[in-house]
Amino acid sequence: MHQQAHELTEAAVQTLFVQHHLRFTRQRYAVYRALACEDIHPTADQLYQKLTDNKSGISLATVYNTLEALVKSGLAQKLADGGTSARYDASVDDHLHLRDRATGSLMDVPVNLGKRLLDNLPDNILKEIESELGFSINRVQIELVGEYAGN
Amino acid sequence: MHQQAHELTEAAVQTLFVQHHLRFTRQRYAVYRALACEDIHPTADQLYQKLTDNKSGISLATVYNTLEALVKSGLAQKLADGGTSARYDASVDDHLHLRDRATGSLMDVPVNLGKRLLDNLPDNILKEIESELGFSINRVQIELVGEYAGN
DNA sequence: CCTATACTTGTAATGGTTCTAAGTTAGAAA
DNA sequence: TTTCTAACTTAGAACCATTACAAGTATAGG
Structure with a gap:
């Protein structure tokens, strides 16, 4: 966002x-x-x-x-x-990126879709990772790597 | 893995x-x-x-x-x-990385935890992203950015 | 308005990665 | 096994994004 x-x-x-x-x-x-x-x-x-x-x-x-x-x-x-x-x-919020394998180009996933994915991450597992590893998570960076249908 | x-x-x-x-x-x-x-x-x-x-x-x-x-x-x-x-x-499977904000260092989240998170991604939303954007997802790269408790 | 500190700038230096051109080798074919 | 050639290896040069430097300039606080 x-x-x-x-x-x-x-x-x-x-x-x-x-x-x-x-x-x-x-x-x-x-x-x-x-x-x-x-x-x-x-x-x-x-x-x-x-x-x-x-x-x-x-x-x-x-x-x-x-x-x-x-x-x-x-x-x-x-x-x-x-x-x-x-x-x-210029954005600092968690958000999703799409990387095109062919070109290496990087773009945002539309906010509504991205937000829905991020909101539906299993929070309990993230918490478990934090406690298990003694790590405090500030940001979740997700990149979907793939290719456009046209290619 | x-x-x-x-x-x-x-x-x-x-x-x-x-x-x-x-x-x-x-x-x-x-x-x-x-x-x-x-x-x-x-x-x-x-x-x-x-x-x-x-x-x-x-x-x-x-x-x-x-x-x-x-x-x-x-x-x-x-x-x-x-x-x-x-x-x-030397791994090609989806897996999670932890990035320490302080040092920039990168390491793997233990496979069992990482796999549980990846398996619990909302698949329907990923599918929706694919169809909505005409993009075919090969790999989901997740990076948890944060810091170790000690710091 | 003055001052101290932080910012800006052109240029040089740095350092990771790629290029080049010449030598070498893997592996297929006979 | 021997031969052949495309593919691989290599040292060093070249490249290019980024950072360092040192001198000038501007911001914001007093």
Whole structure:
């Protein structure tokens, strides 16, 4: 679920940053906005390209720095691509990804379906894993690997 | 579940390779054996180090080539590390991973627990996702992200 | 308005992975 | 067994995503 997808005004994002102990800068605002309005899961370089097209005046190093800050503060997550470069997502909730074996591409499962699957995970077994292994689960990341019917 | 974990004789692995249309070489045997008897999920370089210690006489390029061949043939899977380097696993079955947020380390959930969770996934919802999205699911990869109680 | 601290930036360095081109080998066929 | 060739191995170069660095700049608190 894309949190605040409809709340990307400067003031709203500034508030969000303050809540997460992040300084608000022109560059960070641009990166966050670009990331949050994406429905794919962009790489750092894709974001940089997009921002450069927008003449947002930002360096690639800053894109990386900002993404790291967002991830560390909990405003984004870094998804391993399996391929060459990392992908980012401005969502932090549990959600499902679909990975196409053929292309390696990654996309979200529609929220309603994904949520139903996650809500129906056997909670008692998760609890058992936690107690048995002395592990505290923060997030359940599920990836459905397969291929589109067309292929 | 580590398939053939007890069946790593030369003959057994050779048969396995033939079944998967892979030529059997000294180097591939060494890599497969090193991978299959690991309980962690080694990186290419960790395997290379281990094999070098064993004086197996193998180059790093071959480790990479072999891992790629194993993955392509279905005898291993590549796990995105989220961090810097990829990790490999000589198992192809659905299974669960635990990722420690602190260290980024990745390990298996014991088979019995993992299997119970996977067996209790709501199958009807998975089917619905398949039909709704025109996607055919080969594998369900679940990662439990969290931290050990000690930390 | 001033200041301290944190952020930004271009560039260099790093490090995992892939490429290349030359040598070697597995395994099929005779 | 011998021969043959496609496939494999290898060292080193190349590649490219990411991080480190050091100098300049901007934010937010006082």
